[in-house]
Amino acid sequence: MSNNLTSSSQPARPSVAWIGLGIMGSPMSENLIKAGYDVTGFTLEQDKLDRLAAAGGTAAKSIAEAVKGADVVVTMVPASPQVEAIAYGPDGILENAKPGALLIDMSSITPQTSVDLAKAAKDKGIRVLDAPVSGGEAGAIEAVLSIMVGGEQADFDEAKPLFDALGKTIVLCGPHGSGQTVKAANQLIVAVNIQACAEAVVFLEKSGVNLDAALDVLNGGLAGSTVLTRKKDNFKNRDFKPGFRIDLHHKDMGIVTDAARNVGAALPVGAVVAQLVASLRAQGDGGLDHSALLRSVERLSGGQVA
Numbered sequence: 025m026s027n028n029l030t031s032s033s034q035p036a037r038p039s040v041a042w043i044g045l046g047i048m049g050s051p052m053s054e055n056l057i058k059a060g061y062d063v064t065g066f067t068l069e070q071d072k073l074d075r076l077a078a079a080g081g082t083a084a085k086s087i088a089e090a091v092k093g094a095d096v097v098v099t100m101v102p103a104s105p106q107v108e109a110i111a112y113g114p115d116g117i118l119e120n121a122k123p124g125a126l127l128i129d130m131s132s133i134t135p136q137t138s139v140d141l142a143k144a145a146k147d148k149g150i151r152v153l154d155a156p157v158s159g160g161e162a163g164a165i166e167a168v169l170s171i172m173v174g175g176e177q178a179d180f181d182e183a184k185p186l187f188d189a190l191g192k193t194i195v196l197c198g199p200h201g202s203g204q205t206v207k208a209a210n211q212l213i214v215a216v217n218i219q220a221c222a223e224a225v226v227f228l229e230k231s232g233v234n235l236d237a238a239l240d241v242l243n244g245g246l247a248g249s250t251v252l253t254r255k256k257d258n259f260k261n262r263d264f265k266p267g268f269r270i271d272l273h274h275k276d277m278g279i280v281t282d283a284a285r286n287v288g289a290a291l292p293v294g295a296v297v298a299q300l301v302a303s304l305r306a307q308g309d310g311g312l313d314h315s316a317l318l319r320s321v322e323r324l325s326g327g328q329v330a
């Protein structure tokens with residue numbers, strides 16, 4: 025009796041299909057499971073599917089199998105080409121999800137891809153939100169992501185309880201594509217901030233100042249930032265295990281510089297940092313965390329201080 029009362033007092037949670045269980049998608053989907061959602065997932069790596077099943081989710085063998093009957097489909101894949109590959113075509117989400125389903129794309133992609141997806145989905149009776157995130161792997165694990173959303177107010181309201189299980193700062197920024205535009209601005213700020221921190225680290229070390237003490241006091245003042253808090257140990261220990269790969273930040277710097285050109289906004293510092301990210305990638309460091317921008321500054325400065 026009391027069990028019945030307890031279960032009937034819980035609001036019904038929509039069933040969720042999750043496509044893309046990488047660095048971000050795995051911990052995020054696990055947070056949904058912890059919050060009581062039924063999650064069926066699909067991704068390209070078998071070990072990630074095994075991880076989902078071990079966490080209490082269901083591993084599907086295909087996108088079609090995962091999304092069939094789901095109330096909500098969440099996608100978290102690398103970039104626009106992957107979003108298009110999983111959304112369109114006979115094996116894709118739009119063809120196989122039920123009409124009325126809500127598709128929430130949390131990947132960081134071009135605003136135009138989000139606008140086009142929302143339009144194509146509407147023809148199938150599927151609603152779409154673009155909902156890219158900021159906060160990195162740690163933010164995903166701790167469920168404290170910032171989630172920047174584009175789409176309709178009613179769809180945002182429906183998705184809000186799900187977003188609450190993934191993040192802390194959750195804002196509807198405007199119509200379809202707006203979340204992606206805000207995310208592009210986010211990536212501009214983060215890259216420039218990392219580059220400034222990396223330059224400061226090399227400057228401080230070459231000057232013979234205690235790096236720990238310097239970064240602590242800097243982080244308590246106006247120069248302090250989430251980037252410095254989260255990346256301090258990466259800089260100190262030259263630990264560039266991703267985290268957020270240079271390859272992905274290169275993609276994001278392409279999105280922001282292109283989108284800015286389209287609207288006539290000048291990004292002079294962003295353009296230079298985009299070149300530094302591209303150069304690091306060209307030197308073979310694309311798989312490293314974006315804090316590896318430090319390596320580039322070191323190379324330009326004649327190497328690491330012994």
Ligand code: NAD
Pocket residue numbers: 043044045046047048049066067068069072100101102103106109110130131132133157158159160161267268269272
């Ligand atoms: P990742 O490379 O670790 O994971 C991507 C996942 O997508 C992989 O598991 C892969 O199997 C899956 N995938 C790709 N193509 C697929 C397909 N056709 N079908 C099914 N699954 C497919 O990437 P990530 O670091 O988790 O990043 C995902 C997105 O989140 C990117 O857009 C990235 O820019 C953004 N993001 C990442 C971070 C971060 O710190 N890693 C932070 C914020 C935003």
